[in-house]
Amino acid sequence: MPELPEVETIRRALAPRIVGRMIVDAGAFASAKFTDAELTRGATFEAVDRRGKYLIARLDTAKDLVVHLGMTGVLRTADQRSTNDKFLRAWWHLDDGMFLEFSDVRRFGRVAVVANGHYEQLPTLHALGPEPLSNDFDASVFHRALNASNRAIKTQLLSQRPVAGVGNIYADEACWIARVRPQARTITKPGATRLHTAIREVLEDGIRRKGTTLRDYRTFDGNYGENQHHLRCYGRAGEPCDRCATILRKTVLDARTTTFCPVCQRS
């Protein structure tokens, strides 16, 4: 499940391969989630940016190609268009002969072409919180945002509103590092400050390790990330807490598996 570190890792490898390239042809799987890809024919890539988990390629046609990888989306290059991938959802043929392909088993991903900066038809992107690794991410604002709602802290992180780019894995990791209970509905100022720091830490570590590969995620070169070998909390229910040796517990929060330490994540 690509979150910010995975998408940023892909962006860094993707950008130098496609910026300056013109799209000779493009096609898509017959679903409204992907057919926008065809609207990029004839355009040239000017830049590849990222907001949260969204890749945003700026085109010279004053439009943005927005790609969300969903749960199982993979971007890759090919010399020839794949004919044996039944999960190919969109493809772009570039003027240097390369094919850029978007494969996505579960179709939770999405491709959209919109006027530059106009994300109204992508509500989560439109209302996206601050970039966690930028100066826009402020601990005091974050504290107030979390306490402005009565929803669980982790629920709010996953909503992408108080901060962008955090998904289930990095939410569990950040809450564990910050000693914040994911189910808590309020958070103290020190707790929010710890969480603010922890979010930056887990995302930076994730980028440094080129992402977390649990099953489907691959870097743009097709390799595994490395961060899955460094998880402190996610997926470790039943194992002892690295900090206090209490057995980590699993619960379900908003239909998502949540792992936490019942002793040292007090919040």
Place this chain on the structure above:
DNA sequence: CGCAGCGCCTGAAGGC
């Protein structure tokens, strides 16, 4: 307008 609840998807894994 915020948000709870649900549906979308399909392969892997486990039970029998």
Place this chain on the structure above:
DNA sequence: TGCCTTCAGGCGCTGC
């Protein structure tokens, strides 16, 4: 072996 059930979960949509 094979059928069935459960699980994984980000996000858009609906309706209260």
